[in-house]
Amino acid sequence: DGGITQSPKYLFRKEGQNVTLSCEQNLNHDAMYWYRQDPGQGLRLIYYSQIVNDFQKGDIAEGYSVSREKKESFPLTVTSAQKNPTAFYLCASSVDRGDYGYTFGSGTRLTVV
Amino acid sequence: EDKVVQSPLSLVVHEGDTVTLNCSYEVTNFRSLLWYKQEKKAPTFLFMLTSSGIEKKSGRLSSILDKKELFSILNITATQTGDSAIYLCAADFSGTYKYIFGTGTRLKVLA
Numbered sequence: 101d102g103g104i105t106q107s108p109k110y111l112f113r114k115e116g117q118n119v120t121l122s123c124e125q126n127l128n129h130d131a132m133y134w135y136r137q138d139p140g141q142g143l144r145l146i147y148y149s150q151i152v153n154d155f156q157k158g159d160i161a162e163g164y165s166v167s168r169e170k171k172e173s174f175p176l177t178v179t180s181a182q183k184n185p186t187a188f189y190l191c192a193s194s195v196d197r198g199d200y201g202y203t204f205g206s207g208t209r210l211t212v213v
Numbered sequence: 214e215d216k217v218v219q220s221p222l223s224l225v226v227h228e229g230d231t232v233t234l235n236c237s238y239e240v241t242n243f244r245s246l247l248w249y250k251q252e253k254k255a256p257t258f259l260f261m262l263t264s265s266g267i268e269k270k271s272g273r274l275s276s277i278l279d280k281k282e283l284f285s286i287l288n289i290t291a292t293q294t295g296d297s298a299i300y301l302c303a304a305d306f307s308g309t310y311k312y313i314f315g316t317g318t319r320l321k322v323l324a
Binding site for chain 2: 140143148203204205
């Protein structure tokens, strides 16, 4: 079955460490997105990518980095520069310009200890 | 500043009740509005609305968009405990390839 796979589901990080969250899709979708969800807040866009080898900053890109070397993969690195990284991270993909909405992964919950 | 506002933030009802969730938006070059249901992890797609006044229905759920007044509502009739979830509204902006989400409405349906 087609879908989006995020891994790991839970991740613990010590302060000062970089961590990478994985996002893989087999839907043949062109566009991929990373959102962050905090309690009481909506989803906020971190980065998005419309095509391979191209990506754009979202509203809260500081302290994060991404790559898009393959159509199927869009990993997110949370760097030590991100001051408050504890959150729920959702990856999504869509056909072309998102005209049919997003398909979301199951998310990764990152906790800084 | 573009924004999407949902109300109420939370709602507790009993099985069989009908609920109406609200979503208002202030955006430039509005193109479409989406509703999602988030139970535990991944939000699942409910509706996409692009035209004003045309109701979309799926079982007990229905939604409509008012582009003049800049809002949408999501109705759930004869609620069930399985409807308990966070309902997210998002607005898409032409040419930006991204959606702006509201804070969500947390619905709890009691047996």
